[in-house]
Amino acid sequence: MKRVLSFLFIFLLSQTTFADEQLSLEQKTADIDQVVSLVKSAYGPRDYKKSQLGIDVDQLREKYVSLLPGTTNREFYYLVLRLVAEFKDSHFLAMVPSTHVSSLGFTTEWVDGKILIDAIDRRLLRGKFDFEKGDEVLAVNGVPVQEVAQELALQRGSGFEQTSKRVGARLVSFRPARLVPVPTGKARVTIRRGTSDIIETVELEGIEEGERLDEAPKTGEKGVPNTPQFGKRRTLRDFDISIREMMGERSYQCSGTTRIAIPKDATILMKEPFVAYFHPTEKGNVGYLRIPHYSPEDEEGNRLYEERFRQYEWAVTKLEENTVGLIIDQDHNCGGSVDFLEQMAGLFLREDYLPLQFQFLASKAEYLAFKGWLDSEPKNTLAREFFSDTVNLVKKHWLLGDFLTPKTAFLGNHKLKPHPRGYTKPIVMLIDEMSGSGGDAFPALLQGNGRAKLLGTRTMGAGGHVIEAPSLNNSGIELRLTKSLFYRPDGVAVENNGAIPDFPYTITRDDFVYKYKNYQKFYLQKLLELVP
Secondary structure (H helix, E strand, O other): OOOOOOOOOOOOOOOOOOHHHHHHHHHHHHHHHHHHHHHHHHOOOOOHHHHOHHHHHHHHHHHHOOOOOOOOOOHHHHHHHHHHHHOOOOOOOEEOOOOOOOEEEEEEEEEEOOEEEEEEEEEHHHHOOOOOOOOOEEOOEEEHHHHHHHHOOOOOOOOOOHHHHHHHHHHEEEEOOOOOOOOOOOEEEEEOOOOOOOEEEEEOOEEEEEOOOOOOOOOOOOOOOOOOOOOOOOHHHHEEEEEOOOOOOOOOOOOOOOOOOOOOOOEEEEEOOOOOOOOOOOOOOEEEEEEEEEEEEEOOEEEEEHHHHHHHHHHHHHHHHHOOOOOOEEEOOEEEEEEHHEEEEEEOOOOOOOEEEEEEEHHHHHHHHHHHHHHHOOOOOOHHHHHHHHHHHHHHHOOOOOOOOOOEEEOOOOEEOOOOOOOOEEEEEEEOOOOOOOOHHHHHHHOOOOOOOEEEOOOOOOOOEEEEEOOOOOOOOOOEEOEEEEEOOOOOEOOOOOOOOEEEEEHHHHHHOOHHHHHEEEEEEEEHHHHO
């Protein structure tokens, strides 16, 4: 029997309104044209998107300009976000300037086709919400939750449909106005307890932070989140291929922690800043190494490349000495420095290898940016010498009128050497749709060079590097733009393709609720099949 619990979900309304400060149709059109101009002149995957996905920026302009008449500021802002999301690019982002966030006090996650409760903040819900992790959300305000999530995902572009599903699911209960409209009124959430037939509907009070401005709805209006900032690039080594942290499983995304149960008989090498251990199996000890990103830094944002690499070097040396095979956990990896990623690859690749291959934008602006980085490098160094090849290539193809350069590595096509004390045994690497950018590139490098088998689901397909673009002149909407394409060793563009698992595996509800023990059993089986 269903039992209905009722308590109030009220989204507080600001006393200040901005109804008299509406952007004109001309201003809105100008902002759309600013986005279009950026795509035509500075969006690296421009031609790739048209040839591979049929995405035509001129057709999109006509579509969105036709929707502008009669829109409020709020409606216009989220139209711009949908326009950018049309490019199906996890790196290409538009964000409304807003601090407003609303949460239901719990987070949600897409798991094997269902949207399940993840973490619950018992303090905020004050004991009134007695559901558990793994309970299934069925509907919000009477609308099937899958439809709600799909609508929310339209505000956020992604290089892979399965990534979009997870992003939409994570936005069901946590909505920053920077990325999605924040609704008002009562939220009735229908939930199934576990896998039972017990279905209940609750009404919850929303928890709000930040300030409502003209992105807020009017009284009674219902609308259809926020992510960490990129580290500022300061040197050639900080040339990043990164994605932003996303909501849901927030303690795990881009984190050195593990969500997988550590065997009771494991010998733990370290738990911070990343987890590394080994444990016995019927064929000998097997290692586990967590790699959450390739952009190590402290709480103040200072880069820790050398320190972190030395820690990985130590852990890999111990794993080499004590194991017959290795699991590298790269699930939910958010990428980072190209240089650090290529250095990390040398711990596992055992022969000379080509660095990551890029096509860079061939433009005057890109040449001047690259030239500025080159001039900041110390003289008489290999990095300066090698990068000068890339700078000259950008200039050459700008003067030829090309849109992109031919494929090249960031520091030129000079083969890299493996680390002398690297890992030599079989490797299985865990990947998923929440790994992107460098999280696409690293598994592709190891797989393409024959040093790892990939297990899980396809990675995100975020295949370029990103810069902050100027905010839109009238609305102030913030943009981050993809400026290049990069490629797997087999020559396939990472954008919208990602890295493909050798051993597919779909995370189940049992994995999600019970510390991924079935997942662990499966990947250990596959690794041991590779051990002689």
